[in-house]
Amino acid sequence: MKFLCKKNILQEGISIVQKAVTGKSTLPVLSGILIKTDKNKLILTGSDMDLSIETKVEADIVEEGTIVLDAKLFGEIIRKLPNDTIEINTLENNSIEIICQKSRFTLIYMNPEEFPTPPIINENMIFSISEKKLKTMIKGTIFATAQDETRPILTGVLFQIKEDNLNFVALDGYRLALRKDPVDNNNTINAVIPGKTLNEVSKILEDVDKMVNITFTPNHILFSVGETKIISRLLEGEFISYNSIIPEEYKLKVDINRIEFLNSIERASLMAKDGNTNLVKFTVSDDKMVITSNSQLGMVREEVNINMQGEDLQIAFNSKYLLDALKSMEEEEITLEFFSSVSPCIIKNRENDNCIYLVLPVRLLNNN
Amino acid sequence: MKFLCKKNILQEGISIVQKAVTGKSTLPVLSGILIKTDKNKLILTGSDMDLSIETKVEADIVEEGTIVLDAKLFGEIIRKLPNDTIEINTLENNSIEIICQKSRFTLIYMNPEEFPTPPIINENMIFSISEKKLKTMIKGTIFATAQDETRPILTGVLFQIKEDNLNFVALDGYRLALRKDPVDNNNTINAVIPGKTLNEVSKILEDVDKMVNITFTPNHILFSVGETKIISRLLEGEFISYNSIIPEEYKLKVDINRIEFLNSIERASLMAKDGNTNLVKFTVSDDKMVITSNSQLGMVREEVNINMQGEDLQIAFNSKYLLDALKSMEEEEITLEFFSSVSPCIIKNRENDNCIYLVLPVRLLNNN
Known part of the structure; x- marks a missing residue:
């Protein structure tokens, strides 16, 4: 096996297939990347059995062949070589040589026959x-x-x-x-x-x-x-x-600015870290959402202007679950729907009907 | 105590004095920041006994006073508040209120009298x-x-x-x-x-x-x-x-490009990680520096062009020590001085006599 390949092209290919190499497999060969010549290309494959990633990179193939190289070491070597053409060829004793300018590495390669074949999938794109x-x-x-x-x-x-x-x-x-x-x-x-x-x-x-x-x-x-x-x-x-699981009815509908809501919950969460509960309380009435939290550390009260239709409500959540949802949304104006203080909250974008987030409330023992 | 302060000014002051708050002290008050009014300024102080950092930030002081607030929590609260004026005032029961727009925090403060006074130093700048x-x-x-x-x-x-x-x-x-x-x-x-x-x-x-x-x-x-x-x-x-410790004599003097030398050693080190020895060997002769390393992982050979005066030499180093020195230097062209394979190497900038780095070699058991 012998080929020439540009450093940056090879480096990019390695970084893609390396994502499937977890290093957690009991099969030693899976700590490696399978490198196979294919006409004027190299096929690189990384795998952890459940997941395989394969990519093709352009190379000048002088002699065909297949090897497996330790993913981490090979990746680091290629990354640290100068930005020039890299020559790789097999030597005796299951070893290969990597040559770039005045650098010359010799590495043992693993047996490519031990590398598990990914399932063959007939790519009838559906x-x-x-x-x-x-x-x-x-x-x-x-x-x-x-x-x-x-x-x-x-x-x-x-x-x-x-x-x-x-x-x-x-x-x-x-x-x-x-x-x-x-x-x-x-x-x-x-x-x-x-x-x-x-x-x-x-x-x-x-x-x-x-x-x-x-x-x-x-x-x-x-x-x-x-x-x-x-x-x-x-x-x-x-x-x-x-x-x-997703309720269709609600008794209270709230229009709120997502960023204001998110920032207020983040600040309120600072007080809710005590005991790792992330417990934050919400009181909705008079077109206002009041967000509170208290712990041994102190108390916080946040207020956000809203438009509301329906009944007043007091409800509590693990703030992490609300924050995860709010951070992954994109619209500025969002809508919240509630049924009761023990029913889930539904969060949607106001304009596009492209997502639904549901978060279960935390049941409070008393009205505090 | 009552004052008004711009959020970004207060945040910057906190981030400076926080560097002295290690959280490792057995004295609970040292997990806090001392905040003291001083005319139209606040003096913030963080300390871990060995090290104290004090800074002044502009504030509108309404009522004088001194408090200690948990550095981490106070820092996070200020960082997450909107970029506006923050009002802080003491309440009853050793607590303070932090108000900014529609956010309102209540925190317990620690007793400022327990905060150790930094040594008083007469600032006769020398x-x-x-x-x-x-x-x-x-x-x-x-x-x-x-x-x-x-x-x-x-x-x-x-x-x-x-x-x-x-x-x-x-x-x-x-x-x-x-x-x-x-x-x-x-x-x-x-x-x-x-x-x-x-x-x-x-x-x-x-x-x-x-x-x-x-x-x-x-x-x-x-x-x-x-x-x-x-x-x-x-x-x-x-x-x-x-x-x-710094030898004045040498038997070999080498002029070398710092970046080429550094990159070659970094690549050679990839093979020297086995067993955590970082052992890299250097052979100087014929105006060339050959850098090699081998381990169970494989072998590497690097070559760098040099100008040399003196005797040929073979010597080995822990590559980490060379890399630390080379990375902290600034000139492109540097000079190495050697006496023997068991004597330290001296590294200097070629142009400016502004630094000396000395690294002890690793003694090899045989000539491999």
Whole structure:
């Protein structure tokens, strides 16, 4: 095997596929990157079994071959080499040589035959979405996935195509995040994508209108982004039927400025850190939202002007859950809907019907 | 006590004095900031006994007084308030009220009488240096202070005025860093300043020509930077007589480009991380410096063109010590001086005689 490749091109390819190399696998070869020549390109692959990322980079292939190199060490070497052409060729004894200007490295490579083959997916593209939009939908829901593994299905995000809408849904028992986008697609899809996969996908996506092609198989999802393919196992099992959780009725509707609301909750939270409860109380009446919190540290009272329709209300929340939702929204003016002090709060953008956030209240023992 | 203060002015003052609040003190009041009215100003003070930082900020004082507020909580509250005028006034029960627009905090304050009084230093300024120059001298030596406390004096930097030179010297048994600057001052000063103090001082200093005034007492040093005063205990004891450590003779002198040398050592170090030895070998001959390292991970060979005068040499170093020195230097062309493979290496700027770095070699068991 022998090839020449520009340093910055190789570095970028490594940084993409490295996202799938967790270093947590028990299989030593998975700490490496599979490098394979393919006509005038190199195919780089990183994998942790559940997730594989593959990308192609341009190279001048002198002699074909396949090797596996330690991802971290190889990545650091390439990053620190001068910005020039890098030559890589195999030597005897399972070793390779990396040459750039006056630098010469010799590394042992791992056996490429031990590297697990990612599932072969027939790329009959069935869905496509812009990088920008996919990134927004991921960032708008992923924070609400469950962090513990007691119900594995909740560590994923539901990808659903239904009635001309693409829905992303995540929920963890305390809150729910739903993002939707109208699509022109007659398929019905229900797939639960691991949160970890979407986290890595969102790092690769840029804020551009270029399209991502998505293919599903019963057990896998394939994202094609330019020269990069991301293949992930899907989570097994049925997702919660989330529609029944979202209430349709409300007794109080509040129009509020998102940034003012967010800043007030952030300040109130400073007093709510005591005992790690994040407990913040909200009193709605007279077109005002009064936000209070008190602990051993002291007390805080915040006031935000609102427009309200309906009954006065006192309710309490874990402020973290409200902040997560408010930070992931984009419109300046938002709407809150309440039913009672023990029913969930619904948060929506005022203008576009593109998201629903639901947060369960904290039940207070008394009226304090 | 009652005063009004602009949010950004108060925030900046807090962030300066907070640098002295370590939160590690056993005295609870030292987790706080002392706030004292003084005519049309507030004096803010943070302290950890060894180090006190005091600064003045403009305020509209309505009623005089003194309080101590938890540094972290108070700092976070002020930082998150809107950019407007903040009103602070004392209430009953040792509490204060912080009001800004529609935000209102109530906090318990601590007893200001428990706050230790910093030593009173008669500011008969005996030395002055620009912020920029002082910052360079600190950054150019502080990395070579000892990190463990077995010889406490080595955790500090020697501040020495001697024969029309200001010298900063740090050493830890493996390397030495010396920065010097010609001064017009007839005093003789030998003071050892704790590394921790200089670290905080360098964060407050900016790259400007404004002067810092420095006053010494037998046990303390006072830095006056604009409205900020930093008072630190000095370390007790005699510093090592460093002059006897710096060799004056050499058998090999090498002229080398600092950046090329630094980059080559950084790459070679990638192979030297195995076993955490950072062991890198240098071979000097034929106007070339060959840098090699090998470990279980593989091998590396780097070559840098040099100008040499003297004997060929093979020598090995802990690369970290060389890199620390090379990164803190500023000139592009530097000079290395060697005596033998078991004697220290001296590193200097080629043009300006403003620093000396010394690094001890690692003795190799055999010639590999």
